[in-house]
Amino acid sequence: MAVPMVMGEFAMQHFSGFHLSLDRRTALPRPYLAFCPALYQQHSLKETVNILSPSRPGMGDGGQEFTATSSPIPAGHPPTFEPLEARKNYDTISPIDLSTLGPTTRMRLGDIALARSGDKGANINLGIFVRSAGQWDWFRSFMTRERMRALLGKDDDGYFIERVEFPKLWAVHFVIYGILGRGVSSSTKLDCLGKGFADYVRDKVVQVPVSVLEVGRL
Numbered sequence: 001m002a003v004p005m006v007m008g009e010f011a012m013q014h015f016s017g018f019h020l021s022l023d024r025r026t027a028l029p030r031p032y033l034a035f036c037p038a039l040y041q042q043h044s045l046k047e048t049v050n051i052l053s054p055s056r057p058g059m060g061d062g063g064q065e066f067t068a069t070s071s072p073i074p075a076g077h078p079p080t081f082e083p084l085e086a087r088k089n090y091d092t093i094s095p096i097d098l099s100t101l102g103p104t105t106r107m108r109l110g111d112i113a114l115a116r117s118g119d120k121g122a123n124i125n126l127g128i129f130v131r132s133a134g135q136w137d138w139f140r141s142f143m144t145r146e147r148m149r150a151l152l153g154k155d156d157d158g159y160f161i162e163r164v165e166f167p168k169l170w171a172v173h174f175v176i177y178g179i180l181g182r183g184v185s186s187s188t189k190l191d192c193l194g195k196g197f198a199d200y201v202r203d204k205v206v207q208v209p210v211s212v213l214e215v216g217r218l
Helices: 002-012 135-144 145-155 195-200 209-216
Strands: 048-052 055-059 065-068 070-074 104-108 113-120 125-129 159-167 170-177 204-211
Touching: 065 195, 070 125, 104 209, 113 170, 125 135, 125 195, 135 204, 135 209, 204 209
Parallel strands: none
Antiparallel strands: 048 070, 055 065, 104 204, 113 125, 125 170, 159 170
């Protein structure tokens, strides 16, 4: 067990962009089980505790049998819970006009922004952020949902894209729904954990205003 444990620890502390298939049998196609997560309204759950009474002997065709009766007790609902509502999803409020920032230069998005990504069922989370408050207004205005779709390019299959902001972290967070198919163990993608997705996005070449780069050097 020592070797698998070491491999597991390495996999959770990997270098940025490290990814591999979890299925080591892939010399030949194999069937796999699929996991289908879902959200369920709390008030629709009918939880019940069933208390079994002591067994009582009885007689059947095959000899002595034991039967038990069940006493159901409704568990009710938690005293407080939040209703299931639509998740927040928005582009930035009051975006700036990017054309007012002056001349631009072509560069990797990763040269100005850092990121981390990972799986959540069939979806990928991506948090991407800049390192200077002076770059934030440009970044939040630049990294829209449509921008993310454009960065996906040919890998975009009409996925639903969710976006929120963390202004105090100078970060934008995206969720790409369904990009991992049925989830990690059922995904046909090599990067089934979505760990390399951040570097995939950061490696895209974009136009960055020179003025934004100068602010970042301060």
